[in-house]
Amino acid sequence: LTRGGTAMPPAASGLLEALGRALDVARLEQRGGAWGPAETRRIRQVLSQIDVILGPAAAPAAAADADAGPSLLSLGQETLAVVLSHLSAPEDLGRLCCVSRRFHAEPQPPRPPSVIERAVCLRAERAGAAVPPGLEPGSRQTAQALLLWECQRRGAGHRIVGAGAVHSVFVDEEFRLLTCGGGGQTTNGPGDGGHHAEPSPQRLAPGQEDAEPALSPAGTCAVLGHGDEGEKPIPSPRAIATLAGVRVQTVSTSRYHVLAVTEDGDLYSFGDGENGVLGHGDEEDLCDPRRVEALAGVRISSAAAGDNHSLVVSVDGALFSFGYGARGRLGHGNEESLYEPMRVEALRHERIASASAGSFHSLVVTSDGRVFSFGRRYHGVLGQGDACSDLCIPEMIDALADVRVVRALAGLSHSLVVSDDGNVYSFGSGGRGEIGHGDREDQLWPRRIEALTDVRVVSASAGHATSVFVCQEGQVYSCGAGDHGALGHGDREDQLVPKRIDALAGVTVISASAGFSHALMAASDGRVWGTGDGQGWARGMRPRDPTVPEALDNLRVPVTPT
DSSP states (O other): BBBBTTTHHHHHHHHHHHHHHHHHHHHHHHTTTTTTTHHHHHHHHHHHTTOOOSSSSTTOOOOTTTTTOOOOOGGHEEEEEEHHOOOSSHHHHHHHHHTTTTGGGOOOOOOOHHHHHHHHHHHHHHHHOOOOOSSOOOOOHHHHHHHHHHHHHTTTTOEEEEEEEEEEEOTTTTOOOOEEOSOOOOOSSSSTTTTOOOOBBBOOOTTTTTTBOOOHHHHHHHHOSSSGGGGGGGEEEEEEEGGOOOEEEEEEOOOSEEEETTTTTOEEEOOOOGGTTTTTOOOOEEEEEEOOGGGTTOOEEEEEEEESEEEEETTTEEEEEOOOOOGGTTTTTSSSEEEEEEOOOGGSSSSSEEEEEEHHHHHHHHEESEEEEOOOOTTTSSSSSSSSSEEEEEEEEEEGSSSSSEEEEEEEEEEEEEEETTTEEEEEOTTTTTTTTTOOEEEEEEOOOOOGSSOEEEEEEESSSEEEEEEEOOOEOOOOOOSSSSOOOOSSOOOOEEOOOGGGTTTTTOOOOOOSEEEEEEEEHHHHHEEEEEETTTTTTSSSSSSEEOOOOOOOOOOOOO
C-alpha cells in the first residue's frame, strides 16, 4: 500500500494514519527499554515515510538489517507485533490481515503464532485479560477467532438483539432479521410518572422546547417490518420476508423504528417515520424495510436508533445523523430536523468507532478511545457538569480524557461508558438507580461504578431506566427500575447498585439489550434469554414469570468465540 501519486481509498488512508500513531506510541513506550538504537532508528525511518506500508515484494518479512528500506515489514516479527498491538481498533488488525500474507503465519507446519496473533495477545496482556484457550497457533481460523474475541472484549461486537418498546429484533444464525411484538401500549416513561418520567410525546411548538414529537399509531405496527401483517401482534420471532437473501450484520431499535446494517454495508430502516428518522427524505411510516439510498456508496459499519433520531457510522469512521434535531442531538450546530443522513462536520477529522443515540442526546466514541457528547443537558446526561447547556456541536467529555473508552451507551436520561480495562462509568439521572451508585441522585460528571470494580465488564446497555452489564466471563449484572421485571432478579424492586442475575448462572452471555419494559441477553450457545413484562408479545413468548429470565424456543443467534 502506497499513496504514491494516485488517490487512495479512505479506508487505506485511515489505516496509514492509524499505523503512524501506533508506531509513534510503540517508539515512545520502548524508549530506554527493550529496543536498542537500531530498532528505534528503524521506527523513525518508517514514521518518516509512513506512506509506504509494505516494502518490495522480494524483501523477506524478517529482514531487519540497518540498510533495509523503511517498510513496515522490515521491522521484524517481534517488533512489528508490539507496533500493531497499539493500533486503536481491532478492525485495523483485520484490515492488515487482508493486505498481505506476510501478516499471517507460515503456510507449512510447524507454525509459530502469526504477527496478528501476537499483537492481540499483547493487547490482552496490557488489559489484564486472558485470551481464549485451546486455539491452534498459526492457523487462519485462530487469527479470525482472536480478532472476533478482541472485538467482543472491547465491547465493539455487533448487536444481534434489540429490545424496543412493544417489540424485539434479532439477527439469527443465518443472518436473517427477525422481529416480534405488538399488542401492548407504551406509557410516558418507566414507572408511569416516577422520578424523571419522560415528557409526553407531542409535536414541538414555540415555547415548548421540552416536548417531543408525536408518534403516529401506525408506527407501532410498522416497527415489526412485516407489511400489512404488522397490524396484528407477531407472537414469536419471524423472519422479515422482504429481506430474504439479505445478510444482516447488526441491528438497532428504539421505541418505534429499526435500523439494520447488512454484510455489504447497506443501511435499511423501517417503522415510524416522524421527523425523517428513517432517512428517506420524508416522514412516511414504512411497514417494510427500505434501503437508505442517500447513503449509497458509503459502506456502513453500525447504526444507532434513538427515540427520535438516528446515528450511522461508516467503515471509514465518518458519523452521519438524521431525524429530530431539537436540543442539538444531531450535532450540526442547530436544532433543525433532517430527513436524510448528513455527515457531522464537527467530527470530520475524528475517526469514529461507535455511536449511541438516546432519547434526547448522543454519545460518540473515537477509535483512540475518547468520548464526545451532544444534545440535551437533562440531568447531567452529557457528562459535562452543571455549567453545561445544551450542546448542538459534539464536545469531548474532558472528565474521561485519561480513560480509554471502548463503548458509550445513551439511555432515556442516563449514560454508561465502558473502558478498555473493564471499568464502567455512569452519569445522568439516578432516580431509579439506573446509574448504579447506591442512591437516587443525579450524577453530573462521569463516575466509576464501584460495585463493578471486582469484575471486568466488556459491554453494556442503557435502557429507558435500566442498565445491563455483560462481563468478560459471561456474567450479567443489572440495576435501575424494577417495576416491569426487566432486571431479572425475580422481583419488581428498584435496584440501586448493579446486582448479578443469578437465574443466568451457568449461562455465558455475550451481549445484551435493555429496552422499555424488557431486556434481552444473547448467550455463547446461540440462545436468547428475555426478562420483563415485554408489553404484549415483545419478548416473543408468554413468560411463566416475567421477572425471571427465560430462553426463547426455536431461535439461535450468531455467537462470538469465548
